[in-house]
Amino acid sequence: xxxxxxxxxxxxxxxxxxxxxxxxxxQDQRPAELRIGMDPGTRPYNYIDDDGDFRGxxxxxxxxxxxxxxxxxxxxxxxxxxxxxxxxxxxxxxIISNMSVTRERAQLVDFTDVYRxxxxxxxxxxxxxxxxxxxxLAGKKIGVRRNSVHDRYATDQYGTTALxxxxxxxxxxFVDLALGRNDAVLVEVPAARTSFxxxxxxxxxxxxxxxxxxxxxxxxxxxxxxxxGADARREALNQALATIRADGTYQRIIDRYFNSK
Numbered sequence: 001x002x003x004x005x006x007x008x009x010x011x012x013x014x015x016x017x018x019x020x021x022x023x024x025x026x027q028d029q030r031p032a033e034l035r036i037g038m039d040p041g042t043r044p045y046n047y048i049d050d051d052g053d054f055r056g057x058x059x060x061x062x063x064x065x066x067x068x069x070x071x072x073x074x075x076x077x078x079x080x081x082x083x084x085x086x087x088x089x090x091x092x093x094x095i096i097s098n099m100s101v102t103r104e105r106a107q108l109v110d111f112t113d114v115y116r117x118x119x120x121x122x123x124x125x126x127x128x129x130x131x132x133x134x135x136x137l138a139g140k141k142i143g144v145r146r147n148s149v150h151d152r153y154a155t156d157q158y159g160t161t162a163l164x165x166x167x168x169x170x171x172x173x174f175v176d177l178a179l180g181r182n183d184a185v186l187v188e189v190p191a192a193r194t195s196f197x198x199x200x201x202x203x204x205x206x207x208x209x210x211x212x213x214x215x216x217x218x219x220x221x222x223x224x225x226x227x228x229g230a231d232a233r234r235e236a237l238n239q240a241l242a243t244i245r246a247d248g249t250y251q252r253i254i255d256r257y258f259n260s261k
Contacts, residue, residue: 034071036062037092039080041169042145044194044257045098048077057257061115062096064249068240079168081147084108087227094237095225098188100149102219110228112237114221115250119211120150123177123192124184125204132209137162143173143185150186153217170195174202184208190258 038046038054045058054075066073078086083095087109101111122142124130131137138161144150146166154164165182167173174196177185185192189211196202212218224241226234244250 032071033074034066034069034094035074035076035092037076037078037083037086037095038062038097039083040077041171042080042098042191043170044191046096057253058096058098060253060256061244061250064244064253065096065237065240068243069236080145081168084225087225090227093226093230093233098222099225100219101221101223102149102217105219105225108228109225110230110234111223111225112234113241114223115241116254117213117221118188118190119213120153120186120188120218121192121207121211122184122186122209123196123202123205124208126206128183128208130184130208134158134161137184139163140183141165141181143167143176143182145170145173145187149218150188153212153214154186156217177205178202186212194258 038059040046040048040054042056042058044056046054046056049055054077059075062073062075076086076092078092080097083092083097083099084105086092087095095109099105101114105111122130122132130140134157137158141163142154142158143165144154144167146168151164151166154162158164165176167176170187170191173182173185173187174192176182177196178201189207192202192207197205197207224234224237226237241250
């Protein structure tokens with residue numbers, strides 16, 4: 001083999017080795033896909049627009065977190081009552097869907113730091129003179145979101161005297177209140193304000209009773225759920241939360257959805 005032939009062979013071998021190395025390197029740097037479960041029936045937190053895309057404050061927070069982690073997000077629509085099961089079975093890696101961090105849920109999954117805290121109140125028609133007590137709600141129909149902290153609270157406090165009506169979609173819950181099918185609903189204050197009270201449908205309604213935030217029922221706030229033992233993912237999400245808080249992204253999202261009216 002002459003010198004020229006040997007040089008050609010060496011160059012060919014070099015290109016071959018380089019060709020194998022580049023895809024491996026690119027694959028190492030490629031953003032990982034993070035499948036995030038979201039309930040699309042929780043406006044203003046998560047909902048699907050006319051183009052089939054997820055919108056809402058939690059959806060925007062999720063996008064910001066994935067950008068901070070340089071991860072590719074895939075939002076998976078799942079009813080709220082099925083989210084924890086989907087996470088445990090591995091069809092999703094995280095839940096960003098207005099999920100309260102409660103002691104019971106923390107036994108099933110791990111949570112990030114709390115990223116939002118919200119008060120909870122009853123909503124009823126103006127001048128309904130509704131007393132928020134077991135006696136005052138006796139015989140009344142109370143609407144709640146199914147399998148939520150509100151469901152548990154209403155069931156524990158008023159289940160023996162009132163009729164608890166459960167909904168999978170917040171919009172349906174508010175519609176039934178406006179149609180008189182419920183005497184009151186128990187929801188988070190921001191959701192009630194932006195999705196009902198500040199709309200034409202809710203013009204004749206108001207908050208009644210005190211704000212509710214007892215940790216026994218309502219937990220410590222809203223967090224992101226990951227599978228038990230997924231410490232690296234939980235820490236990455238916590239670091240991303242710290243990043244979007246520090247650079248103002250988080251507050252801009254919150255202001256856009258909850259503080260602009």
